[in-house]
Amino acid sequence: MECHNRTEINGKCNGKIVTEIHNAFGEFSIKAKKHAFQDNQEKSRKEAEDASRLPALEAAYATILQELGEDTDLPGLLRTPLRAAKAMQFLTKGYHENIYDILNDAIFDENHDEMVIVKDIDMFSLCEHHLVPFFGKVHIGYLPNKKVVGLSKLARIVEVYSRRLQVQERLTKQIATAVSETLQPAGVAVIIEAVHMCMVMRGVQKMNSRTVTSTMLGVFREDPKTREEFLALAKDR
Numbered sequence: 037m038e039c040h041n042r043t044e045i046n047g048k049c050n051g052k053i054v055t056e057i058h059n060a061f062g063e064f065s066i067k068a069k070k071h072a073f074q075d076n077q078e079k080s081r082k083e084a085e086d087a088s089r090l091p092a093l094e095a096a097y098a099t100i101l102q103e104l105g106e107d108t109d110l111p112g113l114l115r116t117p118l119r120a121a122k123a124m125q126f127l128t129k130g131y132h133e134n135i136y137d138i139l140n141d142a143i144f145d146e147n148h149d150e151m152v153i154v155k156d157i158d159m160f161s162l163c164e165h166h167l168v169p170f171f172g173k174v175h176i177g178y179l180p181n182k183k184v185v186g187l188s189k190l191a192r193i194v195e196v197y198s199r200r201l202q203v204q205e206r207l208t209k210q211i212a213t214a215v216s217e218t219l220q221p222a223g224v225a226v227i228i229e230a231v232h233m234c235m236v237m238r239g240v241q242k243m244n245s246r247t248v249t250s251t252m253l254g255v256f257r258e259d260p261k262t263r264e265e266f267l268a269l270a271k272d273r
């Protein structure tokens with residue numbers, strides 16, 4: 037994997053971010069692309085399974101609390117294992133959903149060949165290394181090739197992939213790949229800016245550090261002018 041999907045940690049403003057992204061194109065590897073989609077297919081958890089899995093999940097949370105030295109019979113904690121289990125199922129409900137189901141009836145034939153950008157899509161996810169949140173903004177751009185998608189569906193794609201255990205790099209790539217595979221556009225660009233609670237609350241405890249990742253496919257990778265247009269529009273507030 038080359039540096040098309042680059043992680044940059046900094047506490048600075050857009051100027052810095054754009055500099056990093058300019059350096060962020062490299063070979064888009066077909067292997068990486070396949071991997072992102074296989075991931076999606078293999079990890080699905082059926083919604084109907086959640087109810088039957090809940091008791092074991094609840095018991096597991098009770099164990100966690102007890103091993104942390106808590107008394108799970110105290111009134112405040114009595115229903116915490118159940119609440120935590122339900123919360124975790126909700127926070128990972130992206131496994132229930134398949135990108136194709138969501139987009140199936142929302143792709144339209146349209147002779148539009150100008151760049152489409154949806155920016156500042158709110159994103160909340162869980163880091164798969166520590167099971168704590170990371171959250172921020174997603175900016176998606178694509179250059180249509182006879183097909184467009186309902187704009188709200190781009191936000192739904194973010195939702196499907198972010199409501200899973202994730203790393204930001206993979207999330208970025210999965211969103212870009214989903215748009216690319218379903219719309220077959222001339223190009224796709226995705227940027228995610230996020231704050232990781234595992235960095236803020238533990239470890240290095242850097243309050244203001246943000247992680248920026250980008251994936252550029254097709255013309256956004258190959259054509260500097262297209263890429264720069266996207267970057268300018270994405271950072272324009």
Ligand SMILES: [Zn+2]
Nearest residue numbers: 163165166234
């Ligand atoms: Zn983490």
